[in-house]
Amino acid sequence: MIDAALLTDILGNYLYALKFVAMLTAVLLIVSGVDDLFIDLVYWLRRGWRALTVYRRHERAGFDLLQTSAEKPLAIMVPAWQETGVVGPMAELAASTLDYENYHIFVGTYPNDSDTQAEVEAVCRRFPNVHKVVCARPGPTSKADCLNNILDAILQFERDAKLEFAGFVLHDAEDVISAQELRLFNYLVERKDLIQVPVYPFERRWNHFTSMHYLDEFTELHGKDLVVREALAGQVPSAGVGTCFSRRAMLALLEDGDGIAFDVRSLTEDYDIGFRLKARGMLEIFVRYPVWDGESGRRRFARSRIQASVVCVREYFPDTLGAAVRQKARWIIGIVYQGYRTHRWSTSAIVNYFLWRDRRGGIANFVSFAAVLIFGQMALLWLVQQLWPAAPRFLSIFEQDPWFRAVLAINFVLMCNRIFQRLFFVAGYYGPTQALLAIPRLAWGALINFLANCRAIRQIVQQGDPRRVAWDKTTHDFPSVDGVQRTRRPLGEILVEQGALSRESLDRALAEPVPGLRLGSRLVHDGLVSAAQLAAAVAEQNEVPAEDIEPYAPTQALLSTVPHDLLLRYGVLPLREEGTTLVLASESGIDPVSLAALARRLRRPVRYVIAHRGQVVVNTRHLLAGGADPRSELHEWADSTGAAARTVDSLWRRYVSMQVSLGELLMSLGHVQPTAFRALMLRFGGSVQLGEFLVDNRVISADVLHRALALQEHLQPTLRAVLERAADPAPLIEGGAA
Structure with missing residues (x-):
């Protein structure tokens, strides 16, 4: 049996060790807390100032403003590795909900992923604005590599279709795109080079803490932190989804990378691009654009109808501990460790400050988890003392240093502020129930971030260099549309x-x-x-x-x-x-x-x-x-020949059925791709003839138009020609005729 004195010594030594760990953790928490407090103060001061000045002089921009810009062609880039059952519903939902038409979705697939390819092909047959891209190398490669293959296909499509996309939009296959997102990008893309909208995770059941902790983090990050970052530094990191790059920005990325826009060695190529474009002097914006009409929608307590109506991306995040740890480890490696190797400290103090905030996660995740463990142990010791009056005063060891008590008091105030900020922003979008559940999810989130940090460090040690860590894909869920995969039969x-x-x-x-x-x-x-x-x-x-x-x-x-x-x-x-x-x-x-x-x-x-x-x-x-009605000639012919009504009707139908539109003829000859023709027709207003429009826009040459019109005249006979051949049962056009 262990001696009581030995137990006392062991417990005493443990408590002294815990005291010093607690002191170090408390000091680090103050540094982190003051850092966050600065962001909070800037946000609230800025928000108050804008409420008292800007919004008193001007009404909030809303839905109507987005309708004023003519639709420019936009390309949506979607990497897809083993995304069976996801791509189809995404295209279906986009087609039925997006308040935009002039867009094309390019889905990057892999040669060794036949299931995803088959699904994308089925989607392409039904949606002419969806295009399948097959990457050069078997998957899974990095997301950046897939995006580079998609971009190559887009540029080839531009050359074939003789059009230029004004914006390039990043999305994942599981994203639910806001109805007004493309209109917002269309409105801003001529003035901004990187446009980022918020990401708001979908809710699951209340006890799904793993998935729902993303809800807490993204709501505060995209409700406050990125707003301040853009206001102070003019630099916005892409979230990898809901990001639009201007054509000018994409060409600059291609120039910087010698033809390769996205860094294939980076696990967070989206984060990297924000700094590259900022270094080129390009304009970046994080935009929270509400499209609430001011009337619809039932008000929920503590939920802001304006904030909850912002244009954003919705998606489900990982719901298992292992998947969340893998995803966050990839983010930590890309932002903290690869980011440090790629982006050294700059000459701008403001930019350096936000670089520090990005990289502090390498330490802060350990500190936050240590704080949770220490707080748990101290709570347990306090409970023992309350339930066992004769027990030693374990906590007295923390009462001997006045400065430490002051540090704890400051941390308590900072912690209360952190909880308030989290509650406020979560409630603003999701309502009070999720806000209250965010409090216990703080501890669960700290555990996930700690495990992700451990995994990230282990992977880096195994590879010897953060740039060698392989891409670790996250599996995705997608909200059900109707459960039916439709396709077009030949x-x-x-x-x-x-x-x-x-x-x-x-x-x-x-x-x-x-x-x-x-x-x-x-x-x-x-x-x-x-x-x-x-x-x-x-x-x-x-x-x-x-x-x-x-x-x-x-x-x-x-x-x-x-x-x-x-x-x-x-x-x-x-x-x-x-x-x-x-x-x-x-x-x-x-x-x-x-x-x-x-x-x-x-x-x-x-x-x-x-x-x-x-x-x-x-x-x-x-x-x-x-x-004149061309049927008058037919009736005159019938009167002169005594043809029966049935014959007259048959000849009219023959004449009508042999008409050929110029668009069909040009597509059949290969001068215009069907998907490109659809995009071109969005710009055709009918003020001139279609042929003139195509020549003016350099889609076809005048010579091609001349030959096409001659062929059209040959293929579609006049009514007089039909009447002259009325007695000849042979077809008017022989198979293979020119």
């Missing part, structure tokens, strides 16, 4: 399945294409399928109905409900109104992004049906250009 396969076309005829048509005609048009021109059969197949492909439209069916009153530029841009025709819903006709499928954009522009629900080939083109040409 048109030819649908026609064969419906019995409208034989397999042999399909194979022959695919092997012998007609220049200027897509597959469906070729089949109709050759008489292999009827316009009605083609419409039925296109309708099934897009999961919408097909309808046979009467010639010049829309009334002028109905046409006036849709601006003419929208008719030309989307190739649609208004058919009728069903309550508040406007029914449109189109000869091809309308992608979800365009359909949502139409609904926003028209400010009413819309749906569409598939018309027979040529019906929308002929109706639009006549209704917009005016002039």
Whole structure:
């Protein structure tokens, strides 16, 4: 049995050791606490000053201001390694919620990740503004390497499409993008080179402390700290998501890296870029932009409706201890250890101050965890003394030094301030319940950060250099959209399945294409399928109905409900109104992004049906250009020949079905990519002819336009030509004809 005196000696020595550790920890906590207090004071003084001056003279900018800028093309860059089940819902949600149309999503995949590639391909078939990029090397490489591959593909797309993206946006596959985010970037991108919006994690159940501690940290960091950083230093670190780089910034990064924009040796390439651009004298902004209309939304106690409506990125963060430790260890290595090797102390005292704040985590994480352990032990000793009156006064050892008691008192005040700041910012976005739960999550967060620091140091020691540590990917969750993965079936396969076309005829048509005609048009021109059969197949492909439209069916009153530029841009025709819903006709499928954009522009629900080939083109040409009704010539011919009404109708349908739009012809010939043509049409207002617009914008040359118009005239016969060949059952265009 252990002697009581020995136990007393051991306990005494332990308490003295604890005392000195507590003293050192308390001093370090004061340094950290005063550092944080400075940020708090600057924030609140700045906020008060702006409330008394700026916002008394000017109203807060809101939703309407973002609508004033014409949509510039934006490229969204999404690295994807083993993201099955994530990319599809992201594109689906973006198409249905983003109040923007002129954007393209480029998804970086890997040659050894076939599952993700297959999902991205399915998404690309349904969303023409989503593009698959396959990285040169097998994965997983670093996120920076994947981004470099994506950027190469974007620049190649620009050359092929003859357009330039105004902004390059970073997102992860699991991000839920705010409806107004792209409009905000569009508004700022000509004046700012790095634009960062806040990140607010999604809530989980109250007891998911691991995931929810991210909520606490990001809310305060992106509610206060980065606001002060941008105000004092004019430098903003990218969060890796919700970041937009101007074209000028991206070209500068490519120039600095000798053609490589993102540092492949860095685990936090987003953090690195903020300093690189600042060194180039470029302008960076962290923007908290509320889009609350001032009326909607039920007020919750302690929750700010303005702050809770800021444009931001939402996502789920890791929910297991191991995943959180891996992710944070990567951040610590990249920011603290790699960052020190890459970005030495600068000549700017303000920038150095924020570099210190970035790097202090290498020490502060250990100090915070030590403080939690010491506080726990002291609380336990106090409880023993309360429950056991005869026990030795263990805590008396901490009462012998007045200066230490003063240090503890200061730390207590600083700790109360820290808790208040955390409560205030968490409550402002998430409400009072999450704010109260943030208090116990402080201790859990300290444990995660401590373990992450230990892991980071262990990895660096194993590799011998922080720059050699490999990228450690975090698994992602994504909010459910509807659980259905939709894809587009090939048109030819649908026609064969419906019995409208034989397999042999399909194979022959695919092997012998007609220049200027897509597959469906070729089949109709050759008489292999009827316009009605083609419409039925296109309708099934897009999961919408097909309808046979009467010639010049829309009334002028109905046409006036849709601006003419929208008719030309989307190739649609208004058919009728069903309550508040406007029914449109189109000869091809309308992608979800365009359909949502139409609904926003028209400010009413819309749906569409598939018309027979040529019906929308002929109706639009006549209704917009005016002039004589071409059917009058047909009726004169019928009167002179005594042709039956059925014959007249058949000839009219033949004439209509053989019309070819200039856009289809140019895409079929390869002069314009379909995805690029869609982006170009967003800028086409209809004030000039489409051919002139394409030549003026240097998409095609005047010579190409001349030859395309000549081919269009050859492919689409006049009504007179149709009547002259009325007795000839052979197709007007032979397969393979020029």
